[in-house]
Amino acid sequence: MNKTGIIYGINGPVIYLKGNTGFKMSEMVYVGEEHLVGEVIGLTKDTTTVQVYEETSGLRPGEKVTATGDAVSVLLGPGILNNIFDGIQRPLSEIAKESGKYISRGMQVDSLDPDKKWDVHLTVSVGDEVSGGTIIAEIPETKSIVHKSMIPPYLRGRIIKTAEDGQYTINDPIVTVQRHDGSEVEVRLAQKWPIRIARPTDKRYPASKPLITGQRILDTLFPIAKGGTAAVPGGFGTGKTMTQHQIAKWSDADIIVYIGCGERGNEMTQVLEEFGELQDPKTGNLLMDRTTLIANTSNMPVAAREASIYTGLTLAEYYRDMGYDVAIMADSTSRWAEALRELSGRLEEMPAEEGFPAYLASRLSAFYERAGMMQNLNGTEGSVSIIGAVSPQGGDFSEPVTQNTKRFVRCFWGLDKSLAYARHFPAIHWLTSYSEYLNDLAPWYKDEVSPKFVDYRNQLLAILNQESSLMEIVKLIGSDVLPDDQKLTLEIARVVRLGFLQQNAFHPEDTCVPMSKQFLMMEVILYLYKKSKALIAMGMPMSILKEDNIFERIIAIKYDVPNDKPEMFEDYKKAVDEFYDKVLEKNA
């Protein structure tokens, strides 16, 4: 018999129950006659406080609240990919079937389809000793991903019964495990896990491999490691969502968990439509086949917004346990922080900075620390990388969410308003951004791309930094009075900005660029710099160098050289040589 309580007070998404109900902290409850989903967030001797994940309009004092006995959990099993859920893992397409175009309240839908039969191939047999994480069955979940069913963490014993290979639903027992104390447990394809608790792993590895995104400014200048964390802060209109979409589309992660937390409904629709049509460059299958979406749009109940981040994270950890590299796009963590603030205000807690609760920093750190490259319980290696968008108030990076996030992430991709106004996309500013992974990843770049890679990358950044200090002077006195070598630095910096950093997400070739091409582009730009510098050193003025269109040609490389034709770069090097000879000849 489940414990119950009686509603006493209602204040927006927060309700109070009178007396000691015996509920547990973080327990999931059903509220009122409509069975709205809620979670226990506070207990005292006299009152129990519950946050409700659905609109509370129409609730009355006196209605009953029933405890479920479980913490707020997600259901883990095949069917998560190629699906879209709300903040508490209810599939939106099922909700649409039942309630039409609007999301009504108290919807009781199964997280995963209980009737669908999956092709199950058993990988264990009777007599095997198993423990938490052991893979017991493989299921082709989508065209791209093989789902691996595992023994739940903390279960250990010997298999005494297995099902035959065949078709099963998520609730059919697949194997029976006998614990060492003799008790027997049936293991099914679907298992529950509480969202606020990280799934256990054996150990954590240091960052060693980059998450390749195909975006030049990220991969080359500010790379993120697999299992790493990155923050993308920016005012509205600077391209946070666009950056996240690009990474979700083109990164070399096996699985993408896209969390739309308090953002626009049309954006989720767009992801759904686009990812249902676009091909995954790695497998050729649809992008949706490796993606799951968590949508809590800005007009959906605020308490579920707070939960949506954890729901997404737990799904990601589950796939990591199978040995996959998972990338989470959280758009936007600021909305999540604001949901915390809103609930904290309703609870009349003492506010800290800008009304945010004092525990904002600890919640943020707990969230980002769940990322990592791990050795799983079953010995496989998997990673969860978190890329969190931050929407700072007024585009001001000194506000609490950005500042606290900065403390816990190792990659910072600061979006800049003035770049966005000039339609320089991605508007990631090279002076404010940083990546602490560069040293960790240097060996990988050396082995996999080129030994010169890191050196070239540093040269490129140095040119951009020189440009920035030169621009201070130019702003005061104009560029005409600069000496020619400085004019050259400005010109090369322009080539870097337009030809390398700027990337056109709508151009079929330019939207995703392989590492090899990124490297060659850098090489050609730096080669041009070297040759021009030599000319300047011989006393040639910049105006003569500019007569040639070589600078424009190098800028256009991103469009003119297809990603699969690296040999064309030789022609460009030759063109630079010709340019050098021509200038020398003419002005000797």
Next chain:
Amino acid sequence: MAIEYLGLSEVNGPLVVLEDVKGAFFDEMVEFRMDDGTRKLGRIVEIYEDKAVIQVFEGTESMSLINTHTKLTGHPMEINLSSDILGRTFNGIGQPIDGLGPIISDTKVNVNGLPLNPVTREYPRNYIRTGISAIDGLTTLIRGQKLPIFSGNGLPHDQLAAQIVQQASLGDDTDEQFAIVFAAMGVKYDVAEFFRRTFEESGVSDHVVMYLNLANDPVVERLITPKVALTAAEYLAFERGMHILVILTDITSFAEAMREVSSSKGEIPSRKGYPGYLYSELATLYERAGIVKGGKGSVTQIPILTMPNDDITHPIPDLTGYITEGQIVLDRQLHGQAIYPPINVLPSLSRLMKDGIGEGYTRVDHQDVANQLFSCYAKVGDARALASVIGEDELSPLDKKYLLFGNAFEHEFVGQGPLENRTIIDTLEKGWELLGMLPKEELDRIDTKILDKYYKPTEVKAEV
């Protein structure tokens, strides 16, 4: 038979407290009747066992602790809807004020609305021609979009909104049904009158539903006005298959009203005294724009927002910008130069534009031209800053060209007559004409093929 409660236990600003109520629910509507016969409406905003905190829409004037009779209505805020609402005028809580009698209908709809399921939404792709170059060319409005106008006091945002309404609604697709839902929150009488007159003059009055909460109307009423208007808009769009353009003015008054009520409820304030749920509240308004799969209609929103002290980082424009799909920003400096509409294109943006323009929608070069104009105009700012330091004469020839381009862009592309209705082709040609003032190698955002096809140098005129 509903019970009537006599008396109140507390009156505090727009809120009253009623004790010993039975069976009341959160968000329920209540009716008040004073001894002198005046009636008011209220909504339960907080409830503790048998104690209800009620927000009174018409203000608490003349209410006392003993003279008030309160009746629970048993339902949340609802309005009657039918297609008869077209051409009618209502007050801020949806009661007719044009003397034509009540709306009779079986369709009663809860004004709070429900969130649209992202799965059933259709991604907006059809552009709306407004005839205004700065909007059509650079921040294209898409059907089903929410695109606010960020303005300031004294700037011609009303005129711009009226021009959009006139030119967009009477567009090319005459077979499709359109209507305008106009919601005024705390605006001056003159403003409401201006819109009414404009609708009349352009002959669209029959297709307009007006919800008016004027500056001297009760403040709390303002909180419900946009919800009432959007409920009507959703009804007309999704039940009647019409294309609805919703004008909400002024969002700032709405947010101020929210702050007022929040502070009298004794809630913990967040930024600038606004309640922590300002974002969620604004989102529940703006997110009610869109298109539903399989449906015929659409809801397009143009909220107008006067930025306090022209500050775009103020919480109201800031939070709005994070929810809406772009923004059109008006600029006092342009206005000072008598440029109409004074749209500052650099901070303006339309997020849905990229999918609704180009080949098959407008013209293949649209996106490139827009990007290039943005990028060149951004450089104009640098050239101007330099000119103000070293003087115009000292500028390089290229920077001088940029100055000329900037002036021409502001006066000829952005600037246009309040009745001038440009086609998209006019706008794009104008754009090319301006780009022609700059050397071809400066145009780095345009695909080489498109550049070769459309670029032709323009004779640079002397000082504008």
